[in-house]
Amino acid sequence: MPSNQLKEIFEFFSRVPTFQGMHEDDIQAISKKAQIVYFPKNTHIFQQALSPLDGAYFIMQGGFELSYESNEEIEHDILNEYEVYGALSILRNGGISLRSVKSKEDTFAYFIPKSDFVDLIKLHSHIEDYFFNPLNEANFIRSCSQMRNRGNRNQEGFMQVSMKTACKRPLNFCQEHHSLSEVAKIMSDSDFGFCMVMNEQKLTGVISDSDIRRSIAAGQPPSSTFASDIMTKNVKTIQDDYSVLEALLKMERHGLSHLPGINSDGEVSAVLSALDLPQVQSGSPLDFIYKIRQCKTVNETREIKNKLPQVVNDLLLQGYSPLNTVQYISRVNDAIMRCTIKETLKTTGEAPVDFDFLVLGSEGRLEQTLSGDQDNALIYEDCDDPKVHSWFQNFASLVCSQLDSAGYIYCKGRIMAENDQWCQPLKIWKSNFSRWVEKPFKENLLNAQIFFDFRHVFGKGQLSQKLRSHLLADLCPSTHKLFSALSHNxxxxxxxxxxxxxxxxxxxxxxxxxxxxxxxxxxxxxxxxxxxxxxxxxxxxxxxxxxxxxxxxxxxxxxxxxxxxxxxxxxxxxxxxxxxxxxxxxxxxxxxxxxxxxxxxxxxxxxxxxxxxxxxxxxxxxxxxxxxx
Missing domain, CATH: 1.20.120 (Four Helix Bundle (Hemerythrin (Met), subunit A))
Structure with a gap:
């Protein structure tokens, strides 16, 4: 075989998905076995269940149309360039054609004899995996490799890895009874100005070097002031298998300089520090959220939101996983919603009682894509004053209207806080959840599927947590009707x-x-x-x-x-x-x-x-x- 022809065949097989991951020498060897075959347009090549296959055909130009003799109504499959026919027939059907095949146009293919193809599979088991389980790990990685090999690898490498992988710094721990002098020495010895305060094995607070400086400036003696006196309580944490991007978004959302990561045993295993993070550059995912927080008008918010598809496309090109990307989209939507609620509160004044604003459905699950309408609700503190209910009705209507103007269109089914049915005090929400669980029929079942994935995006979160506890602790353990209805549906x-x-x-x-x-x-x-x-x-x-x-x-x-x-x-x-x-x-x-x-x-x-x-x-x-x- 002439060297230039062998080179063309080698380059072809190097692009064939079936052979991805093979060593160049092995591709070179199989290239030498290949023969060029030609089928004029509309040639009937194989007949289902009758025609024997003497090898595998890799399409170089043109294409095959595959059909079933038993049912012509079934949509025909089309095989195009770099695709192969014959492999499954050889592996699974004794070399008899599984489909009827004809050339849909003038077609050239590389033919690998059956014996050579079988020998190749014996040497490379992943080829057989490709045909029998395309969802295996190797294929999954290969399908994403092109996306991951483009763009800024450094940013992807840091932002997308998990907290526990990225954060290798030794951790500082102290007990509540330790003096500030002792805590300061712990920080100095490790050259890390952050310390977790423990009570036995439980994390009860955190202290930064700035906390110690403020304490000293206030005249508190370091030897007789204890960690428990100045520590920040109710510590925000994150599971350590979350990505750095998700951790970073949480730090930005809550204004944190440090964020502890918790492992599956509930122990602190890592700490992400703002000092460890790459500089936030213009056009970066975080910069995009910063700009949202600076918006003061609906027009400004809409202008920023219209740029989201390009940001998402950049994330995918940089190698961000689809899961991290939809989480990012959801966090952008959260930021826009919080900005909208804060601006609305400037118009209405402070709420008469505490409230939580909730998102539902895919947004509630942090799985929002670039297409979606509003799905939200509002819980407010139990209060029988009709004026309070009227205030929240007006407030929710204003918020939803502003979101619609910003590009988040009204839900056609009116699953929104502006609907009086979904703007209620906690006791009504608990009653609703109880009714849906106890009588899971038609509309009640649909509501359960929509509302049980709720997530709080604005407010202290205490009301939504009480509702979550009611669902998980009071209702779910004692109902079979709900799960029977959900599963039947x-x-x-x-x-x-x-x-x-x-x-x-x-x-x-x-x-x-x-x-x-x-x-x-x-x-x-x-x-x-x-x-x-x-x-x-x-x-x-x-x-x-x-x-x-x-x-x-x-x-x-x-x-x-x-x-x-x-x-x-x-x-x-x-x-x-x-x-x-x-x-x-x-x-x-x-x-x-x-x-x-x-x-x-x-x-x-x-x-x-x-x-x-x-x-x-x-x-x-x-x-x-x-x-x-």
Whole structure:
């Protein structure tokens, strides 16, 4: 074979998803085995269940159209450049064609003889994994590698890693009875001006070097003033497996200079210091939130929000995970909402009693993408004065109106605080939750699915915590009706994947040949919600719920890993699709065309869809849903 032709074949196989991760020498060896074959347009190449395959065909130019003799109504699959036909027929069907195949246009392909292909798989087991489980770790990493290898690697490397990975500084601890002199020596010895105050093994406070300076300036003697006298109580913490970006956003949100990280055993394992962080540059994710906090008018807020798609696109190009990206979008929305509420309070004056403003649905789960309307509610302190209720009605109406003007459109179902039904004192909210749990039918069940994922974004948070405790401690442990109804409802839906593993897409209309990725995502959202509520878990985000279910051994490690990968894939495709639509000045929606995806992306989506019957079966067996209906 001429060297220039061998070079072309080598370069081709280097781009084939099936061979990703192989050493160059192995690709070179298989390139020497390749033969070029040609099929004129509309050539019937193989017939399902009848034609033997003598090897694997890798498409160089043109394409194959795959169909089923048994059912011509099933959508045909199309294989394009760099895709392969014959591998599964060889591996799973004794070398007999699984599909009927014809060339959709003049097609050139590289042919690898069956014996050489089988020998290759024996040497590289990951190739077989590619065909049988596209959702495996190696494929998952490869599918994200192109995104991760672009942009600013340094920023991604620091911002996206977990707290426990990034923060290696030795920790300072003292006891409440230690004097300031002793605390100051601990800080001096470690050259770190921050110390955690403990009472036995429990974190009760924190002290910074500035706290000690203020104490001395106030005339308090260092030898007889104790840590418990000056420490900051009610310490803000974060789980140490959260990303640095999420920790940084929490520090900025609460005005913290240091943030302790807590491990799964409840122990302090890391501390993130503002001094450790890279400088916040113009255009960075944090700079974007700083600018939001400086907004004084709706027009300023809308102008900033309109730049969010570009910021999100930059994050993905820099290698941020889809999970971190949707959390960031949610935090941006939080910042805009807080800014709007604060500006509204300047108009209305201070509230007559304490209140918490809540977000619901995907925003409540920290899973908001670039397309969404308002889903919010308001809880205020129990009070029977009708004037107080009127004040909050007017206030909530103003807030929702301002959010609509800022680009957060009104919810068509009026699931908003401006709706009197969702602007109520705590006792009414508790009554609502109790009714939905005790009588989980139709509208009550829908409300449970929407409101039980609530998250507080403004206020002291005490009212929302009382409502959360009522749900998890009082209601969930004592109800079977709710979980029976939720699970029965959950099992009425099916994944958009046909009997022969083909995508089930819309046959006509505006979104012809497309599938609704949000619909598919809801299978994992509902699965995680049902099991988490049953176990009275406090987490609301889907990824966090899956992790906590794994920790409680309700999910195995493999189940959790596969669901987390599927969840990240769904988020990534949804975000990318929305960004592309916005760049084209088109209305955002959640319908994607599988034929516009690469072979690896389609295969991984199919593998992710195959998880849905498995998790539905898990729900069915756990709650006997559908068995006695």
């Amino acid at each position: 959950y099992l009425q839906q099916s994944a958009p994947l046909g009997f022969f593993n083909n995508f089930i897409v819309s046959k006509g209309g505006e979104h012809k040949n497309s599938l609704d990725i949000k619909y598919v995502m809801n299978f994992i959202v509902e699965f995680a919600r049902i099991l988490s509520l049953e176990s009275s878990l406090d987490a609301t985000s889907t990824a966090r719920r899956l992790d906590e279910l794994n920790q409680k051994e309700i999910l195995s490690n493999e189940e959790n890993q596969n669901l987390q990968r599927a969840w990240s894939l769904y988020l990534y495709h949804r975000l990318q699709h929305q960004i592309e639509l916005l760049e084209q000045n088109e209305d955002s929606h959640n319908f994607i065309n599988p034929q516009e995806l690469s072979t690896l992306e389609r295969d991984m989506l199919k593998s992710a869809f195959k998880l849905i019957p498995d998790i539905q079966l898990k729900i069915k067996l756990r709650f006997n849903a559908g068995l006695t209906q």
